[in-house]
Amino acid sequence: MDWLKISVFTQKEAEEIVTALLMEAGAHGVSVEGDNEACAKGGLPWDYLSDEVTKKAPFCVAAFFPCDGNEGAVLDDIQRRIGDVRSMNLGLPLGTLEVKTDVVYEQDWENAWKAYFKPAKISDFFVIKPTWEDYEAKKDEIIIEIDPGMAFGTGNHETTRMCVHLLEEYMEPGMTVIDAGCGSGILSIAAAKLGAQKIYALDLDPVAVEVTSENAALNGCEDVIGAQKSDLLSEVPEGEKADIVVANIIADVVISLNSIAKHYLKVGGMYVCSGIIDSRLGDVRKSIEGEGYKVIQILEDGEWRAIACKYRG
Known part of the structure; x- marks a missing residue:
């Protein structure tokens, strides 16, 4: 096409x-x-x-x-x-x-x-490697192999890098993770490689869902990652409670998601959101705190911000 x-x-x-x-x-x-x-x-x-x-x-x-x-x-x-x-x-x-x-x-x-998508180290441990490039992992490096196809997300954007850093910090083996707006599946795959037991990879774009499923299989994570078309978290099973909800989208959608995500988080669970340009940080933080989350950490990379917060119940 x-x-x-x-x-x-x-x-x-x-x-x-x-x-x-x-x-x-x-x-x-x-x-x-x-x-x-x-x-x-x-x-x-x-x-x-x-x-x-x-x-x-x-x-x-x-x-x-x-x-x-x-x-x-x-x-x-x-x-x-x-x-x-x-x-x-x-x-x-x-x-x-x-x-x-x-x-x-x-x-x-x-x-x-x-021609332009090359292997890149995006965090303390993770290296994004396109399928057509050769790369030998160095000590302690974790490889995520992807083909982005027509889905948004090569892993090299500031917002993705910050989300991966926060997953490295707060993920523990056996956790359940919801990835809202999964794109090409990088965050879902990172969570799987950090030991997540179950991951809901959700996106409104059916192309992103297809690409996430393909990339999950490339990385041997297809049994852990369930990719599906979803408007925000609408397709998460009723009663499911995650340890982490991660959303790398845009500020206005994050604000809409803040009131929804808490219904799918365990008390004490982590909510990680990014795609927030600096000028919107105040709006997003006000909304987050108004929904009962406690802001734990804010990362900065260029004009972009990522927030890690805990749901207090």
């Missing part, structure tokens, strides 16, 4: 807003890119660029939609949503919000990932 790539030029501070806009419009995958010579050759994701380059390069969020005859309607819908965002007083620099479209052929998409 070929893909319509819709790029929205914005500012890094508005990344989560534009990402949410595109996902709500039905995107099957999202990447963050700079539009300069260093990354234009293959749509190199922004995460792989040096600090020197990112300071000079325009910032854009690109989303991918199937070329199925509905491209015009999709573009009109996104332009309408951008108009709505322009009219809001969000207190963030939005950039031009200019829209650019391209067609990406399936083979080109695959080759772009293979």
Whole structure:
């Protein structure tokens, strides 16, 4: 299948807003890119660029939609949503919000990932290794082998790295984990390799669910990870109580999830949330504390924040 790539030029501070806009419009995958010579050759994701380059390069969020005859309607819908965002007083620099479209052929998409997605150590122990790359683990390193396909998540984003750090800190063998917004399954696989007994890997995007299942099998975790399509935690069995709920999504969705997650957490269980840009940290923390959680730790990486908190019951 070929893909319509819709790029929205914005500012890094508005990344989560534009990402949410595109996902709500039905995107099957999202990447963050700079539009300069260093990354234009293959749509190199922004995460792989040096600090020197990112300071000079325009910032854009690109989303991918199937070329199925509905491209015009999709573009009109996104332009309408951008108009709505322009009219809001969000207190963030939005950039031009200019829209650019391209067609990406399936083979080109695959080759772009293979050219630029390399093994990377993302935490104290975990190394993300794409399936097509060779890598020999060093002492104490834990390998997560993935093929992201059209799902969002290569593991190299700040929000993912912070979530993995927090899982390393709070996970204990035998725990039950809920991964809300599993993407390509990196957090679920990390939890499994840290000894989780049962993991609910949930995502509203059926592509993400499929890719998570495939990556779980690649890592020998398919018996522990149950990936399924779910609106937030709606598909978690009634009465199930997890030791950890982890959510690497965006601030507004985290705020919506705060009141839901506690019903699926054991008293004393940990709630780990990320995808929170610094300007929204206060809003998210206020919501978290209002729902009976105690904030234990806040990690910072660039503009992004991750929160670990305990549910007090």
